[in-house]
Amino acid sequence: MFQYTCLNPISHVGLDLLTDDYKKTDDINAAEAVLVRSASMHEMDLPENLTAVARAGAGVNNIPLDKCAEQGIVVFNTPGANANGVKELVIAGMLFAARDIRGGMEWVLSEEGNADIAKLAEKQKKNFAGTELSGKKLGVIGLGAIGVKVANTATHLGMEVLGYDPYISVNAAWNLSRGVKHVQDVTEIYKECDYITVHVPLMDSTKKMISKEAIAMMKPTAVVLNFARDLLVDEEAMVEALKEKKVRKYVSDFPNPTTVGKEGTIVTPHIGASTEESEDNCAVMAVNEIMDFLENGNITHSVNYPDCNMGICQAAGRVLILHKNEKGMISRYTTVLGDADINISDMTNKSRGEFACTLMDVDAALTDEVVEKLKAVDGVLRVRVIK
Numbered sequence: 117m118f119q120y121t122c123l124n125p126i127s128h129v130g131l132d133l134l135t136d137d138y139k140k141t142d143d144i145n146a147a148e149a150v151l152v153r154s155a156s157m158h159e160m161d162l163p164e165n166l167t168a169v170a171r172a173g174a175g176v177n178n179i180p181l182d183k184c185a186e187q188g189i190v191v192f193n194t195p196g197a198n199a200n201g202v203k204e205l206v207i208a209g210m211l212f213a214a215r216d217i218r219g220g221m222e223w224v225l226s227e228e229g230n231a232d233i234a235k236l237a238e239k240q241k242k243n244f245a246g247t248e249l250s251g252k253k254l255g256v257i258g259l260g261a262i263g264v265k266v267a268n269t270a271t272h273l274g275m276e277v278l279g280y281d282p283y284i285s286v287n288a289a290w291n292l293s294r295g296v297k298h299v300q301d302v303t304e305i306y307k308e309c310d311y312i313t314v315h316v317p318l319m320d321s322t323k324k325m326i327s328k329e330a331i332a333m334m335k336p337t338a339v340v341l342n343f344a345r346d347l348l349v350d351e352e353a354m355v356e357a358l359k360e361k362k363v364r365k366y367v368s369d370f371p372n373p374t375t376v377g378k379e380g381t382i383v384t385p386h387i388g389a390s391t392e393e394s395e396d397n398c399a400v401m402a403v404n405e406i407m408d409f410l411e412n413g414n415i416t417h418s419v420n421y422p423d424c425n426m427g428i429c430q431a432a433g434r435v436l437i438l439h440k441n442e443k444g445m446i447s448r449y450t451t452v453l454g455d456a457d458i459n460i461s462d463m464t465n466k467s468r469g470e471f472a473c474t475l476m477d478v479d480a481a482l483t484d485e486v487v488e489k490l491k492a493v494d495g496v497l498r499v500r501v502i503k
């Protein structure tokens with residue numbers, strides 16, 4: 117029986133995949149797996165029992181990835197599972213910035229009960245006029261799951277699209293419309309674009325990447341959209357630029373005291389991924405990742421360990437070892453198993469930065485003594501006997 121806990125509401129479409137071998141607990145100390153969305157895990161003590169954290173979403177800045185890795189806890193995310201939901205809201209964000217849809221709706225509500233509203237509207241509508249997206253230049257910074265979808269859709273709206281991503285994956289490049297111009301220098305986007313949208317992960321290297329200097333390069337008519345994370349933008353500088361009419365609008369999905377209610381801001385309550393479809397997709401992917409990890413030791417879409425997969429175990433036993441990426445680790449495991457007269461029938465070893473994993477199928481079940489010897493190898497962070 118595997119115990120899991122949810123730190124945020126997770127769609128039942130995903131949770132329903134869990135078999136009778138899984139039990140939900142509210143006690144994190146009893147849980148082997150955590151399912152989480154945006155709840156911050158940075159201040160949490162990570163219990164001994166915990167072996168896996170699945171983020172039902174893309175951004176993992178709410179999870180202490182290295183601390184988890186050091187404790188042999190594998191962290192997963194669900195790449196692309198909510199990308200369409202975010203893309204659609206980004207397009208809505210552009211439309212809300214282009215035309216005063218909200219002002220117009222508020223005016224209509226303020227005239228509730230006015231029998232002459234239809235006539236009055238014809239006079240008032242000039243106050244809510246705007247511009248069209250077609251023919252405008254859009255710059256997309258970060259061409260991953262979301263950025264590619266936004267860029268491709270914008271080409272269908274008649275926009276001229278510039279994309280910037282020095283680390284673009286082969287898969288993303290394949291999916292990118294040929295109509296998108298791939299720029300090497302992000303300042304081209306800052307200087308030339310009418311709409312600039314950012315879709316990169318929040319990391320030390322991307323914090324405040326939309327800096328005061330970047331904002332100063334923008335056109336006074338520019339609209340900046342941020343559906344990634346608020347800390348990616350120097351928002352103090354942004355609010356100042358909006359006040360001085362040096363940029364036109366800032367559309368953000370991350371409410372905070374710096375931006376809410378400030379001139380030129382349009383802020384939504386982190387609802388980019390809040391669609392039935394995105395929530396279901398994320399939950400299904402997260403639950404499948406957790407089940408394959410707990411039942412088979414396979415790692416798919418991890419963000420702190422390498423991916424590693426040997427399918428379903430057909431041998432007498434399987435063991436997963438999470439360890440430091442150091443020289444000589446495998447020879448130490450094979451020595452322990454050889455000394456115990458246990459043959460390895462299949463094995464895979466993968467590394468990612470400082471961390472690595474070794475998955476081994478063996479011809480005999482491992483005794484407690486052998487497991488203790490594997491745990492005692494210097495550099496080993498966790499040993500999980502799968503079978």
Ligand SMILES: NC(=O)c1ccc[n+]([C@@H]2O[C@H](COP(=O)([O-])OP(=O)(O)OC[C@H]3O[C@@H](n4cnc5c(N)ncnc54)[C@H](O)[C@@H]3O)[C@@H](O)[C@H]2O)c1
Pocket residue numbers: 173174175176195196198199202257258259260261262263280281282283284285288315316317318321322343344345369386387388389390
């Ligand atoms: N508003 C929401 O509800 C919501 C939902 C999903 C994701 N997000 C945020 O959006 C981010 C992006 O999501 P995604 O699914 O597209 O992720 P992704 O990993 O598929 O794409 C991120 C892209 O950013 C690129 N990148 C990294 N550093 C860069 C840099 N310095 N300059 C340019 N490009 C850079 C990467 O190469 C990658 O292609 C997430 O990390 C998350 O913070 C928000």
Ligand SMILES: O=C(O)CC[C@@H](O)C(=O)O
Pocket residue numbers: 153154172173174175176198386389390
């Ligand atoms: O879980 C959510 O609603 C937000 C998800 C989003 O911020 C993400 O990074 O995937």
